[in-house]
Each structure stands twice: as structure tokens, then as C-alpha cells.
Amino acid sequence: MLPLKIFRRPIKRRIRLARPEDKAVVVEIANVAFAPKDRTIWIQGAFGRSDRTIYVLEEYGKIEGFVITRPEGADLRIDLIGTWKPLIGICRDLMEHVERTAPLDFSEVVAGTHGDNHGAQAFYEALGFK
Secondary structure (H helix, E strand, O other), X not given: OOOOOOOOOOOOEEEXXXXXXXXXXXXXXXXXXXXXXXOHHHHHHHXXXXXXXXXXXXXXXXXXXXXXXXXXXXXXXXXXXXXXOOOOOHHHHHHHHHHHXXXXXXXXXXXXXXXXXXXXXHHHHHOOOO
């Protein structure tokens, strides 16, 4: 009998709940993604609130993006989403995760952006937001 051949591959992408030790990386990503706006206080505040859920996306063990959500009535609101690497699907994967794991008592996922942020508008429209 031939020996069993074992195959291994590192997990490429994983989405998990953020931990307190992730705060500095999430702040850094947000400040790069939203420069010149400083999002430090916003992110630090979100980490301290029980009504916020923060997910991070790891790629080969390194945090590459995040999304912060909060309840708003019957809706689940996207507070902030960002990545080091736009245009490679990180934010799309985070949004799909939010929708897939949203509690059943929410009727919609809601996201907003500034009227002059055409890239974000195109992103949300491509995901089927109206």
C-alpha cells in the first residue's frame, strides 16, 4: 500500500471578528484608505462600543481590510469599510460576509457615501445597492 500523500495550502482569505489587538492596524488602514481624513478617533470609538460589529479580512494571516457595522432600526448600517488594496475584492468579500451573517431581524443592509465619492457609489451599485 502506498503512503498517503498530504497536501497543504495556507488559507488565503479569512474573515473574522476583530479583536482589541487589531485596533492599531484597522486605524492605519482607515487612515490610508481615507487620507487626508483622520479616522483614528472614529475607529477607536467603534472598538469600544457594544453596538458596533467589526470584521477584519486576513489574507495569508495579515489584516488587509475591515468593515464596521451597527444596527439602525430594522436595518444593518455599514459605518465604515476600507482596505489597503482597492480593486481586488477585499471590500466585496467583506460586504458579502456582512450580508451572509446578518441577524435575521434586519430587513436591509444600508450603506452611504458622499455625493462626490463616485468610486464608492459604483462599488455599492455593483453589489446591487440602490
